[in-house]
Amino acid sequence: MTEPTIFRDPDAMRNWVLERRAAGERVGVVPTMGALHAGHVSLITAARETCDRTVATIFVNPTQFAPHEDLAKYPRTFEQDRARLAEVGTDAIFAPPVEAMYPAGFSTYVEPPSVAASLEGTIRPGHFRGVCTVVLKLFQIVPADVAVFGAKDFQQALVIRRMVRDLALPIEIDVRPTVREPDGLAMSSRNVYLSPDERRRALALSRALAEAAHRVASGERSRTAVEQAMRAILEPEVDSIDYAVVAEPESLECPARIELPAVALIAARVGSTRLIDNRRLD
Ligand code: AMP
Numbered sequence: 609m610t611e612p613t614i615f616r617d618p619d620a621m622r623n624w625v626l627e628r629r630a631a632g633e634r635v636g637v638v639p640t641m642g643a644l645h646a647g648h649v650s651l652i653t654a655a656r657e658t659c660d661r662t663v664a665t666i667f668v669n670p671t672q673f674a675p676h677e678d679l680a681k682y683p684r685t686f687e688q689d690r691a692r693l694a695e696v697g698t699d700a701i702f703a704p705p706v707e708a709m710y711p712a713g714f715s716t717y718v719e720p721p722s723v724a725a726s727l728e729g730t731i732r733p734g735h736f737r738g739v740c741t742v743v744l745k746l747f748q749i750v751p752a753d754v755a756v757f758g759a760k761d762f763q764q765a766l767v768i769r770r771m772v773r774d775l776a777l778p779i780e781i782d783v784r785p786t787v788r789e790p791d792g793l794a795m796s797s798r799n800v801y802l803s804p805d806e807r808r809r810a811l812a813l814s815r816a817l818a819e820a821a822h823r824v825a826s827g828e829r830s831r832t833a834v835e836q837a838m839r840a841i842l843e844p845e846v847d848s849i850d851y852a853v854v855a856e857p858e859s860l861e862c863p864a865r866i867e868l869p870a871v872a873l874i875a876a877r878v879g880s881t882r883l884i885d886n887r888r889l890d
Pocket of ligand 1: 639641648785786
């Protein structure tokens with residue numbers, strides 16, 4: 609068990625990383641918003657497997673939330689997070705105050721790549737602008753060799769891979785599989801919002817994705833047919849569906865005929881909680 613060093617100051621954090629790298633060590637970073645669960649832990653474990661030093665960042669980034677979204681009530685559990693990160697052997701935690709990331713007069717933003725336009729980008733305008741801006745800034749403060757992200761946020765991982773390529777950022781992006789509860793629900797910091805009844809109904813997302821995978825494995829290639837099959841499972845259980853689609857995994861385009869590999873993606877509201885999930889079809 610290592611007690612992680614906690615950094616609040618960007619310059620102190622950057623100096624620590626630069627020293628480690630100057631000593632020949634490979635550094636991995638796992639960006640998070642805290643309220644850590646087994647999904648986050650799997651990313652830290654992945655970083656530890658390929659790196660000498662692992663940094664977790666914990667920052668609830670205000671610019672990726674719209675005014676009506678859950679920024680104020682987003683779970684903040686720093687002490688538990690710190691203990692969990694210590695258990696899994698994290699070397700450093702970067703947990704800046706908002707003013708360190710967004711000093712007075714902050715006005716420079718990243719224009720996200722075109723893959724940010726659809727799905728989450730349509731439903732949450734400005735979300736990926738906030739994500740790209742904070743991730744680029746975190747990469748400046750934690751100049752690691754590799755950053756590890758979860759496939760749970762499929763479009764986010766794609767957006768970040770594109771940003772890194774388009775802007776020639778000197779960092780490798782490693783995307784790891786979604787960690788699920790034993791019954792299939794994708795782990796999410798937002799699952800704590802669910803009442804017992806909502807928690808049961810939330811299973812419709814993973815069930816709908818399993819149905820999409822089953823249909824495609826059985827030879828179905830009509831996108832409309834697969835999307836209707838997902839909706840038939842979702843509609844009786846969830847309170848609203850933002851999207852339930854089958855897309856091409858690199859462009860997120862949705863051609864009428866499914867070509868493999870493809871990805872099924874869902875965003876739906878259960879009670880007042882918005883959940884997302886996805887599954888590769890290949
Ligand atoms: P968040 O704290 O929600 O911003 O997520 C931080 C990182 O953890 C992102 O790269 C997410 O994709 C990843 N993540 C969230 N949930 C899971 C999960 N269930 N399995 C694997 N990675 C996850």
